[in-house]
Amino acid sequence: MPQSADKVLDHAPLFQQPEYKEMLENKKIKFECGHPDDMVAEIGDWTKSWEYREKNLNREALTVNPAKACQPLGAVFAAAGYEKTMSFVHGSQGCVAYYRSHLSRHFKEPASCVSSSMTEDAAVFGGLVNMVDGLANTKALYDPKMIAVSTTCMAEVIGDDLNSFIIQAKEKGSVEEDFDVPFAHTPAFVGSHVDGYDNMTKGILKNFWDKVEEPVQNETINIIPGFDGFAVANNREIKRLLDEMGVEYTFLSDVSDVYDTPSDGEFRMYDGGTSLEDVKDAVNAKATVSMQEYCTPKTLEYAASKGQETASLHYPMGVQATDEFLMKMSELSGKEIPESLRLERGRLVDAIADSQAHLHGKTYAIYGDPDFVYAMARFVMELGGEPIHCLATNGGKDWEAQMNELLASSPFGANAQVWAKKDLWHMRSLLATEPVDMLIGNSYGKYLERDTGTPLIRLMFPIFDRHHHHRFPTWGYQGALTVLVKLLDTVFEKLDDDTIVPGETDYSFDLTR
């Protein structure tokens, strides 16, 4: 009997005990009717071949292990960044359970959101009653200052009209006439979570800005961070940099508090976020800058329609990306970049110089949201590394063109290939046929690590199986340092793993590197 009270064995060691191994072998032989081992091995090898890769890349209908989620997730994330705002997703209720779980598993934090709980009858008659009752209940129970409404695909397919429903709900007294209920249609069958972010952000701004007839421009700059798993730390880092520069700014959607609440005995359903007053005033800003182009196309177009200057970056991670961010802010605000930030930059470059020998020529596969992949590939090239496979399931033709331009700008991009609209099962074929030194992505990448032996670095949402990485910034010069260290640790740990056999390989098990 393997188990004992003294040393309780968890699943991993428990099922390695002989009793269990024998039991499972027996089950396999007697009851499972599986394929012969040699056939499984043969097909397993075939799935890693060039022939398989060609078939795999020719898929037209099937998606396997995609690296994207659906629109409402992005909408819920965006809305969470506003003061005392409750997300209300109109449609089937299971979706909301999924978004909340997904966000909680990544941030290790509460994620509040309600559903209008539509069922068969609403599918036939529409969900107006659900909206009317739902808004009243949400307001009464959770005392929000704003309810941000988005949609599941069910409500989209049956064609529920949010604008009309919200007006009718207000007429019926669900919430006061002047209570803020911004909305966005967020069909799951169009785009991905980054588009949901865009639609909801635009919806919230429209709710406030369309009421203003003539914006009076001031010196403020609006910052839209975009969908970002590292938002907690990255938003704080951006604010620190802007404060250092003395730029007047308004963050539009700031989840850094609500997804990082303290443990002190009080559950804060809401915390921090952009105040509604600030959102209103933000129409008067001279400019709106998006940290992630693909999270904000419609929003920036809308901001421009209000007479604002707009600009977008591709995830300010790495040396040049941070330089660009600071210079853009300097240009827009007229404030100089202070010496303190030049020194900070210098310290990052110093660290890169110290470590360049270990990263020069290393090869990478990178996947994730379009802006992240762009930034990551660019940073890798700054370090003398070579991006080989750059993949975004939710990246389109525009992104592909931008990526190709970026890669063409550096000799380190010469061997790179860009894979728009491909998924992680495609990536498996790519890694099997054209291996790389490191894989950069999210927790789902661990299956690729297992199947192809490529070490995984988790820098992209969602990260479920490692804790608290998202609490450290990846943006700005400080953030770049964090990323640099993650890459280096991966290199060094691999080196140690490869040289750890005493008397065989440990001649290279070096103390100093």
Place this chain on the structure above:
Amino acid sequence: MAKDHVNGPEDYEAMIEEVLEAYPAKAKKRRAKHLTVAQPSEEEPDPTTGIASKCDTQKSNIKSVPGVMTIRGCAYAGSKGVVWGPIKDMVHVSHGPVGCGQYSWSQRRNYYIGKTGVDSFVTMQFTTDFQEKDIVFGGDKKLAKTIDEIEELFPLNNGTTIQSECPIGLIGDDIEAVAREKNKEYDKTMVPVRCEGFRGVSQSLGHHIANDAVRDWVFEKGEGAGKDYEPGPYDVNVIGDYNIGGDAWASRILLEEMGLNVVGNWSGDATLAEIERAPKAKLNLIHCYRSMNYICRYMEEKYDIGWMEYNFFGPTQIAASLRAIAKNFDATIQENAEKVIAKYQPLVDDVIAKFKPRLEGKSVMLYVGGLRPRHVVTAYDDLGMVIAGTGYEFAHGDDYKRTGHYVKEGTLIYDDVTGYELEKFIEKVRPDLVGSGIKEKYPVQKMGIPFRQMHSWDYSGPYHGYDGFAIFARDMDLAINNPVWGMYDAPWKAEPAIAAE
């Protein structure tokens, strides 16, 4: 932090009233029907627990109130996430937009042995990733092509299930026709499941629909692996064990030790063959009654296979269950059952000796899914812990009736609890431990109350069987007795101790 317990049913009833005050009138009336306190019962006490209370006075299995933050999921979650998803040698296609499959990908911890992507597919996300044109023009052609591509790229799959997401039922696709056509073309099992998320009121209808799909698209299509199987006198199926963290393995080892032959495990670590062969068994042993009683009733009617419920949480229930199971067989099996119980008794004694003193008298509130709000109660009791409240996301009346065999009169009972209610109940009862899901975990911990996820075993497990009980006890101890709970108050903010106490 002081834990001022509410005592007794009167207090709980007053507390329910108070919590309901926050609702608008219509919602208050609806929610009031779901919140009760376990009442005295005239029935004979349960022979194992010695308990009889009445827990089925409130409503259940009805629509959630809009806008209240129900914790429930949907029919798709019940079918793909629970019943079908764990079957390892079949490909389960999330048919519709990308989200449902993405959020449920690898989240239920249904352990299995197999080469993922080659002969097993549980921890993969297959989807038709619907785009606008599929909604407008219909998705049947895309589905057919999807199955062709699965056959080309995953040739060792033993079948495909089509897990419908909301749009499928709304746009009028005929997935059954596609399944029939592909079944003919490839001579493999193809199962269309109409588990669109808007059907029914919770996961529960998804379980039922999934059970019916087993009946209609596996059993009714021929015997499959059951055809040439020579049944033996000790053949049983384990039904409703999803092998979360290895639960089914920690159970199977006990059943095998007592001489039974587990010919099918539904559906954790299962192959299609284990589903097909099931009608040949002598007895169906149900763990999760809620999610799989339907197919057991069908097998009883059609194949004359009896079924019984059992409970492998905690030594008291395990021993009672092993004996009850053995009663259906001959003296040899009955003697073996006693031997198994005796063999593990020293482990049980050690576990209780080590952990009970650290847990005795601690109170627990539960809010989970299918069977756990009642099934785990005796395991806590074995450790000297007390249940203050319990409730189900998607139970029916028969679940609440059974709950009366587990929890004492005066226990707080909440059905389809809302985020608001649960938070208020926990705040007022201040139990020593809450067992619920990921959405509840962090709010509860922020309040300074220890928490264990009781859907996923909080990434631990198994909790079933004797080996699992040791892990269960260890986990409850580490949750409650961790030093972090003492660090919530900054020392310079701590209130001075009251001298009078």
